[in-house]
Amino acid sequence: MLEIRNLHARIAENGTEIIRGLNLTVNKGEVAAIMGPNGSGKSTLSYVIAGRADYEVTEGDILWNGESILAMDAAERAAKGVFLAFQYPMEIPGVATMEFLKVAMNAQRKARGEEPLKIPEFLKRVKAAAASLSMNMDMLKRPLNVGFSGGEKKRAEILQMKLLEPSLCVLDETDSGLDIDALKIVADGVNALRSPDRAMIVITHYQRLLDHIVPDTVHVLYKGQVIKSGDKSLALTLEKDGYAQITGEAA
Amino acid sequence: MNVVVPLPRTPAETALIDGARRPAAIEALRARGLPTRRVESWHYTDLKTLLRNLPADAATPAALPPVLEGSAVLAIVDGAPRIVAAPAGVDVSALGDAGIAALSAPFGADDAIGQINLAHVADGVRLAVAADATLVAPVEVQFRSGRACHARVSAAFGAASRAVIIERQSGGGFSTAVCDLNIGDGAEISWIVVQERDDKAVHLGQVNATLGTNAKLNLFVVNEGGKLVRQEIHARAAGEGSEFRLRGVNLMAGGAHVDVTMTLTHEVPHTSSTAVVRNIVTGRANGAFQGMIKVARQAQKTDARMACNTLLLSDEGGFSAKPELEIFADDVACGHGATVREIDRNHLFYLMARGVPERESRGLLVKAFVAEIIEELDNEGLVEALEHRLDRWFSAHG
Numbered sequence: 037m038l039e040i041r042n043l044h045a046r047i048a049e050n051g052t053e054i055i056r057g058l059n060l061t062v063n064k065g066e067v068a069a070i071m072g073p074n075g076s077g078k079s080t081l082s083y084v085i086a087g088r089a090d091y092e093v094t095e096g097d098i099l100w101n102g103e104s105i106l107a108m109d110a111a112e113r114a115a116k117g118v119f120l121a122f123q124y125p126m127e128i129p130g131v132a133t134m135e136f137l138k139v140a141m142n143a144q145r146k147a148r149g150e151e152p153l154k155i156p157e158f159l160k161r162v163k164a165a166a167a168s169l170s171m172n173m174d175m176l177k178r179p180l181n182v183g184f185s186g187g188e189k190k191r192a193e194i195l196q197m198k199l200l201e202p203s204l205c206v207l208d209e210t211d212s213g214l215d216i217d218a219l220k221i222v223a224d225g226v227n228a229l230r231s232p233d234r235a236m237i238v239i240t241h242y243q244r245l246l247d248h249i250v251p252d253t254v255h256v257l258y259k260g261q262v263i264k265s266g267d268k269s270l271a272l273t274l275e276k277d278g279y280a281q282i283t284g285e286a287a
Numbered sequence: 288m289n290v291v292v293p294l295p296r297t298p299a300e301t302a303l304i305d306g307a308r309r310p311a312a313i314e315a316l317r318a319r320g321l322p323t324r325r326v327e328s329w330h331y332t333d334l335k336t337l338l339r340n341l342p343a344d345a346a347t348p349a350a351l352p353p354v355l356e357g358s359a360v361l362a363i364v365d366g367a368p369r370i371v372a373a374p375a376g377v378d379v380s381a382l383g384d385a386g387i388a389a390l391s392a393p394f395g396a397d398d399a400i401g402q403i404n405l406a407h408v409a410d411g412v413r414l415a416v417a418a419d420a421t422l423v424a425p426v427e428v429q430f431r432s433g434r435a436c437h438a439r440v441s442a443a444f445g446a447a448s449r450a451v452i453i454e455r456q457s458g459g460g461f462s463t464a465v466c467d468l469n470i471g472d473g474a475e476i477s478w479i480v481v482q483e484r485d486d487k488a489v490h491l492g493q494v495n496a497t498l499g500t501n502a503k504l505n506l507f508v509v510n511e512g513g514k515l516v517r518q519e520i521h522a523r524a525a526g527e528g529s530e531f532r533l534r535g536v537n538l539m540a541g542g543a544h545v546d547v548t549m550t551l552t553h554e555v556p557h558t559s560s561t562a563v564v565r566n567i568v569t570g571r572a573n574g575a576f577q578g579m580i581k582v583a584r585q586a587q588k589t590d591a592r593m594a595c596n597t598l599l600l601s602d603e604g605g606f607s608a609k610p611e612l613e614i615f616a617d618d619v620a621c622g623h624g625a626t627v628r629e630i631d632r633n634h635l636f637y638l639m640a641r642g643v644p645e646r647e648s649r650g651l652l653v654k655a656f657v658a659e660i661i662e663e664l665d666n667e668g669l670v671e672a673l674e675h676r677l678d679r680w681f682s683a684h685g
């Protein structure tokens with residue numbers, strides 16, 4: 037279970053507070069959708085969960101399976117099962133995608149006390165995951181995300197998620213940049229990972245993603261707080277009415 | 288009037304001057320001493336101060352397996368050539384005194400490396416690759432030394448020949464090596480300098496190359512060892528259509544000082560050059576790259592590019608880059624750039640967010656920075672061998 041309690045976080049560089057007393061609980065097996073206007077702090081929340089060093093938590097706590105993760109660095113959190121699919125995946129020149137996948141998978145296996153994967157087994161897994169996402173293996177011969185189209189980058193994020201089998205998945209606007217078919221493919225990929233021991237946070241602006249990945253709960257983030265929570269029908273209401281009414285309610 | 292009072296002689300100067308085998312070769316040095324930072328071409332490497340004392344002798348390394356498996360190995364051990372069977376297509380012989388006397392003289396009063404080497408060198412190797420020959424296997428010339436050692440290679444590549452030569456600098460103590468390369472018309476040669484001297488070693492190297500018509504020289508320099516290292520490159524694009532390419536990787540750790548200094552002259556029309564040097568600086572290491580591209584008045588249509596990029600991994604280290612263009616022709620395309628940066632924290636976060644621990648993530652990013660230019664090498668085995676060395680270096684110094 038993920039429990040975020042009265043979380044306050046600011047940008048380390050200039051002290052701007054972005055997350056201002058946020059509370060959120062996501063149970064295992066649950067898919068929670070987070071929506072909210074531009075600039076409300078959704079990506080910031082995802083970074084703070086993943087452990088990006090550019091933010092400071094000044095108050096509150098994040099517990100994953102009952103354990104605070106705040107003192108852990110990003111790699112340690114990943115080893116605990118935390119995974120962030122980035123809104124804007126970064127291009128990393130010079131780092132070969134396949135080499136990176138192998139290093140990442142084996143680093144996590146090592147942290148869990150497992151043996152490194154044998155090359156044939158590694159290749160088998162990558163091929164299977166790529167095929168399920170209709171990704172061309174040739175793409176994986178390139179440096180990490182370099183020259184990938186917007187949609188290809190998003191697919192590559194889900195590919196990594198499939199391979200790393202995290203237990204807490206945070207997907208930040210995975211639907212943006214995807215064409216209609218790709219949206220379906222990626223959503224199927226995410227749905228295939230739904231399981232009783234996995235918690236998922238799906239950040240999105242649009243109902244169309246939630247048609248494919250049907251959430252158990254929907255939360256509205258506004259000015260760094262969760263101001264309204266509900267079931268999947270809340271997303272439909274937002275789609276129809278926009279945010280004005282509830283942000284007005286909160287004011 | 289300007290009276291220059293010579294500075295008192297250092298122990299190293301005394302040893303180099305008094306011990307010279309050919310005193311005439313070291314006249315300029317005798318008069319002026321080792322170059323200080325006031326000598327422009329030595330501005331970033333004040334040899335007089337950095338080399339006050341010659342380093343102590345070290346053990347001479349035993350035979351080494353070649354960098355690239357399957358290479359033919361020629362060794363110069365403590366300055367003495369050991370010539371075994373020469374690989375097919377190459378004629379190998381010892382230079383001897385007569386051979387050395389016939390070699391080109393140092394470039395001038397500031398050419399400290401040329402002077403020291405010529406004043407002290409006892410022997411060297413002459414390599415001659417026949418015209419039209421294609422060497423099936425690379426030739427690795429192993430310079431192995433522990434005692435003060437001065438070696439010389441004179442290599443002539445016949446017209447349209449193809450060869451990959453590895454100049455391997457191993458061992459410790461004080462060493463100088465001067466390699467003269469004459470690249471015949473239409474020849475395509477790769478010359479790979481792998482400098483892996485130990486962390487107390489002082490190494491001064493010089494590669495002097497002349498390129499004939501349509502000749503191609505792919506010069507790759509990897510500095511991964513040494514306490515005080517200067518590698519000079521003096522190249523002349525002397526034949527039309529010739530192409531010079533320098534790629535340099537300087538891996539600097541501890542208190543190392545590594546200097547790569549290149550002068551490149553485009554002497555005739557329609558020649559091109561690219562020079563890319565990538566530096567990794569850790570610890571208190573310091574480095575410098577000086578690149579001078581000269582384009583002669585008649586050398587129209589010259590295309591010359593030069594870049595020096597540094598990844599600074601510590602606050603105590605530093606790197607200086609001084610690219611210079613001296614262009615007398617008017618129809619040319621020349622450019623240069625230099626950058627110094629740290630590891631991109633966004634990249635670091637991305638890798639760590641996938642569970643790769645910080646140290647390993649940094650390693651991947653550092654490797655990526657230099658792997659980009661290693662991967663340009665058109666030789667898979669060599670790419671692999673150099674990347675493997677990179678991994679090794681980083682696990683020892685990262």
Ligand SMILES: Nc1ncnc2c1ncn2[C@@H]1O[C@H](COP(=O)(O)OP(=O)(O)OP(=O)(O)O)[C@@H](O)[C@H]1O
Pocket residue numbers: 047050052054072073074075076077078079080081123
């Ligand atoms: N370095 C910074 N200094 C000050 N404010 C910043 C900085 N970086 C981000 N912010 C602000 O933090 C706020 C939250 O940004 P965040 O990216 O989390 O929003 P979001 O909800 O993900 O928006 P979107 O829906 O557009 O993706 C924004 O107002 C943004 O301008």
Ligand SMILES: [Mg+2]
Pocket residue numbers: 078079080123208
């Ligand atoms: Mg966002």
